[in-house]
Every structure is written in structure tokens, then in C-alpha cells.
Amino acid sequence: xxxxxxxxxxxxxxxxxPLTVKCTYSVSGNPYLFWYVQYPNRGxxxxxxxxxxxxxxxxxxxxxxxxxxxxxxxxxKKPSALVSDSALYFCAVRDxxxxxxxxxxxxxxxxxxx
Amino acid sequence: xxxxxxxxxxxxxxxGQQVTLSCSPISxxxxxxxxxxxxxxxxxxxxxYFSETQRNKGNFPGxxxxxxxxxxxxxxxxSTLELGDSALYLCASSSGTGDGYTFGSGTRLTxx
Numbered sequence: 001x002x003x004x005x006x007x008x009x010x011x012x013x014x015x016x017x018p019l020t021v022k023c024t025y026s027v028s029g030n031p032y033l034f035w036y037v038q039y040p041n042r043g044x045x046x047x048x049x050x051x052x053x054x055x056x057x058x059x060x061x062x063x064x065x066x067x068x069x070x071x072x073x074x075x076x077k078k079p080s081a082l083v084s085d086s087a088l089y090f091c092a093v094r095d096x097x098x099x100x101x102x103x104x105x106x107x108x109x110x111x112x113x114x
Numbered sequence: 115x116x117x118x119x120x121x122x123x124x125x126x127x128x129x130g131q132q133v134t135l136s137c138s139p140i141s142x143x144x145x146x147x148x149x150x151x152x153x154x155x156x157x158x159x160x161x162x163y164f165s166e167t168q169r170n171k172g173n174f175p176g177x178x179x180x181x182x183x184x185x186x187x188x189x190x191x192x193s194t195l196e197l198g199d200s201a202l203y204l205c206a207s208s209s210g211t212g213d214g215y216t217f218g219s220g221t222r223l224t225x226x
Contacts, residue, residue: 034214044204046214090157096211101170102147104157 002027002095006105013081013112021076021108023091032094033074034102035065039087050074081112120205120218127225132193135221139186139207146188147215148180151202163188195225
């Protein structure tokens with residue numbers, strides 16, 4: 001079985017400050033990890049993924065995420081938050097032996113205040 | 115390149131009726147997955163099709179079914195609708211296991 005936990009329902013940061021959205025996962029095999037963003041009244045968009053290789057992966061809109069195997073975490077980060085980053089963020093995991101099924105976390109609402 | 119297209123965008127149905135939702139994936143993507151999104155339950159996996167075969171199925175009752183055609187277009191069907199089936203149904207396509215999803219805009223189903 002695979003699972004994802006996003007421990008924070010809500011994250012609030014001031015514009016210009018760094019942001020972190022947390023994610024931990026559990027899978028049987030090697031994990032494929034993803035972050036998606038959902039802006040109000042818009043669909044889910046892919047941000048970035050970790051498959052293998054460097055533990056720090058870079059994605060769209062200046063976001064990056066760090067894979068930590070020992071802590072089974074894949075936290076989303078951005079050095080300087082923008083008001084336009086305010087959205088709902090989902091972490092997802094896919095077991096590399098369980099093709100086609102991604103399990104999503106419950107989502108974290110990020111609010112960036114001016 | 116065209117994105118993932120879901121039709122219809124909105125549906126209102128009565129309890130007991132059935133409904134069919136359609137999804138056209140990105141050209142060349144052979145994997146199509148379906149998710150149910152509700153405020154209380156988040157994103158729940160329904161099923162995934164690859165080359166017309168169902169590879170994975172989530173924990174939904176048999177009233178939920180799907181299929182995929184040779185052109186990779188997919189449909190999902192919900193029979194004997196219940197009030198609790200009201201949700202946003204999202205279709206996502208991908209080119210492979212290591213690929214991220216591209217989501218459609220969803221079909222908003224309301225059961226009254």
C-alpha cells in the first residue's frame with residue numbers, strides 16, 4: 001500500500017519570505033514523487049517530480065523539492081514567495097511497481113500575504 | 115498541443131440515474147486515470163487504463179466503471195447515482211509511469 005501525509009492543512013507566509021510545504025510518504029518499492037498545484041477555479045497542474053538522481057529537483061514557477069529517503073519526505077520549497085503562489089498544493093506518490101496509480105495527500109492551502 | 119479534454123463540464127442528475135463522463139487524453143498518452151475530488155475526501159483514485167486495459171482500480175463500489183478505446187479516449191460510468199456521488203471527477207493522462215499527470219478541468223457532477 002502507498003500513502004501520503006501532508007501534515008499542515010494551511011501554511012501562511014509573507015511575500016518575499018521562503019516557504020515550505022511538507023510531505024511524507026510510504027511505499028513498498030521505490031517512490032516516484034510529485035507535486036501539483038490547484039489554483040482557485042482552475043485544474044490541477046504538475047509542478048515537479050522526483051524519479052531518481054539528485055535529491056533536489058527543480059520545477060515550474062521557481063519551486064523546488066528535496067527528496068529525503070531516510071525521512072521519507074519530499075518537502076516543497078521556494079526561496080521567495082509571491083502572492084500569486086497562493087493556491088492548494090498536493091503531494092503525490094507512485095510506487096514504481098504499481099504502474100498507473102498515484103496516491104495524493106489531502107492538500108495544503110498556501111496563503112502568501114503582501 | 116491540445117490538453118486533456120473532459121466533457122461535459124457540468125452535470126445535474128437525479129438519484130438512481132446513471133451518467134457517463136468522457137475524457138480525451140493528450141495525443142500520444144496511453145495512460146488515463148480517473149479521480150474523484152471532494153472537499154472532505156480529497157483526491158480519491160478510481161481507476162487507470164493503459165492501452166484499453168484496466169491496470170489499477172481504487173476502492174469504489176461496482177457502480178463505478180470505466181473503459182478505454184483504441185484511440186486512448188476514456189469514459190467512466192456511474193450507475194444508480196447516490197447523493198454522495200456529487201463531486202468533481204478529474205481525468206488525467208500521462209505518457210508513462212515516471213511521467214507526471216496532465217489533468218483535465220474536470221466534470222462537476224451534482225446528484226439531487
